Amino acid sequence: MINPSASGWIDKFFGKLKGRLPVYENSHDLYRAIRDSGFIYGHVVILENIDDSEVKQWDTHELTKVALMSILFDVYRLITKESDTDDFIKRAIPFYKQMQPESFALLKKVLPSSPQSHELENLLDVRIRTNDNIISRSFSHILTNALLFMDVLAFRQYLLDLEKPQKYIKKLEEAVVTIVTLALNSKEEKTQYDDLLIRLFEASVRYTKLSAVSTGSLENAGFDYFESKSEKNYLLDMAAMAIWSDGRAHQSEIDFMYRLNERLGLRDDAPAESIASYDVFIKLNRKHIPFFNYSNPVKHFYDHAAQSVSQLIIRNKNRLVKELSNNGELVVLLTHSTHRSLNAKEKKKIKKQLLEICKTVPSLTIFLLPGGSLLLPLLIKFIPQLLPSVLNENLDKEDNG
Known part of the structure; x- marks a missing residue:
């Protein structure tokens, strides 16, 4: 053989x-x-x-x-x-x-x-x-x-x-x-x-x-x-x-x-x-x-990538909670992204700070590879769904401040 x-x-x-x-x-x-x-x-x-x-x-x-x-x-x-x-x-x-x-x-x-x-x-x-x-x-x-x-x-x-x-x-x-x-x-x-x-x-x-x-x-x-x-x-x-x-x-x-x-x-x-x-x-x-x-092969990429990103976040949830807990500004921006459109400056700030977090979590360094930044919007989309406690806690701090 x-x-x-x-x-x-x-x-x-x-x-x-x-x-x-x-x-x-x-x-x-x-x-x-x-x-x-x-x-x-x-x-x-x-x-x-x-x-x-x-x-x-x-x-x-x-x-x-x-x-x-x-x-x-x-x-x-x-x-x-x-x-x-x-x-x-x-x-x-x-x-x-x-x-x-x-x-x-x-x-x-x-x-x-x-x-x-x-x-x-x-x-x-x-x-x-x-x-x-x-x-x-x-x-x-x-x-x-x-x-x-x-x-x-x-x-x-x-x-x-x-x-x-x-x-x-x-x-x-x-x-x-x-x-x-x-x-x-x-x-x-x-x-x-x-x-x-x-x-x-x-x-x-x-x-x-x-x-x-x-x-x-x-x-x-x-x-x-x-x-x-x-x-x-x-x-x-x-x-x-x-x-x-x-x-x-x-x-x-x-x-x-x-x-x-x-x-x-x-x-x-x-x-x-x-x-x-x-x-x-x-x-x-x-x-x-x-x-x-799939009716559109490009859609398959998007769907498959979304599933992969979700799995990565679940597997690294505890590490992400720790990193996000130390970055209140990022958490607030991520929370706002769930109910309003962010401006260009806010989007740039989220991207920069998320990439910094990805550097500290080995499994997430894939987002630093060529083409990996295309998947950052998916990462932004899934974090609020999978880490509600951290997001809500920081949002409360902002509202009470």
């Missing part, structure tokens, strides 16, 4: 590939197969190169890691017309080292006598865990893992012309962020979750700051840099994910997809295929994928 969490899994994986390798005539055929697997959408449901008996033993992290490696090898075979696993590993290692040098400190030490496949295992593990914070754990399937396909496109470009991966993936991230923003702006009916999706993208991208990306219009967007059908179809599929809402799309959203398609220069039926593929994927797999049971 292959254990993707144990050293040596790549060698075992390749040892079981003989006679199972699919043949793809071109990059577009490969892209469609990857999309059908769910990898484009951030949740793998099919791994053709390995027996189901192996796959059903793996958790989501392990399945995603193996799928990424397998797809990278498929790209290698398509570009080089070779199936040399040793050569693939030799090329994949410098690719990842160039793409994420900031992660070297996280790498486990590999003995000099260890095979290079062990080094690649280490690099892939770090890559999957790059965004391992409160955001990705709650939302990675629909967002962070969907962005993993950028690794595949960057590796393809690396094999073709040895372009530096960081430069390429930065441009690709900027294009994805631009398209998702424009797609959401095309929606006739906006919800609180649309804004959350944008902020979650900002928490998940590695090289791009949303504030530095000028969305403008489709006509002025810098899509000319991307020439392959795989790149263009990926951008179109990201737009389809952004506008999807339980299989319903308004005319303005459909119009946006067709205008984007015209800008990308794809086939006339590409938008319909993109929307239909995502919708069909959800309908076929929603029973097996928890977040697809």
Whole structure:
């Protein structure tokens, strides 16, 4: 059996590939197969190169890691017309080292006598865990893992012309962020979750700051840099994910997809295929994928995060009581937040003082991680419900003062 969490899994994986390798005539055929697997959408449901008996033993992290490696090898075979696993590993290692040098400190030490496949295992593990914070754990399937396909496109470009991966993936991230923003702006009916999706993208991208990306219009967007059908179809599929809402799309959203398609220069039926593929994927797999049971996948993040924050507060209730008892001003502001809107100065003061408390409670340091501050409103919401005695006591002191 292959254990993707144990050293040596790549060698075992390749040892079981003989006679199972699919043949793809071109990059577009490969892209469609990857999309059908769910990898484009951030949740793998099919791994053709390995027996189901192996796959059903793996958790989501392990399945995603193996799928990424397998797809990278498929790209290698398509570009080089070779199936040399040793050569693939030799090329994949410098690719990842160039793409994420900031992660070297996280790498486990590999003995000099260890095979290079062990080094690649280490690099892939770090890559999957790059965004391992409160955001990705709650939302990675629909967002962070969907962005993993950028690794595949960057590796393809690396094999073709040895372009530096960081430069390429930065441009690709900027294009994805631009398209998702424009797609959401095309929606006739906006919800609180649309804004959350944008902020979650900002928490998940590695090289791009949303504030530095000028969305403008489709006509002025810098899509000319991307020439392959795989790149263009990926951008179109990201737009389809952004506008999807339980299989319903308004005319303005459909119009946006067709205008984007015209800008990308794809086939006339590409938008319909993109929307239909995502919708069909959800309908076929929603029973097996928890977040697809929600009408809006972004809403699932919000609901799941709320539950996680509630559990954290309950587990650390005594410590929070102690910290809050020493900060009467914060308690009063939190109490006021339950029955009136706070002004900008009060909100800023609450955020600052809560983050200081989070530093003193180890389990709450998750709010200090990238993206963690997005969950502070949930923390503010739950504290008055779970710590009434402290809040009421301090409110009485203020009223009697």
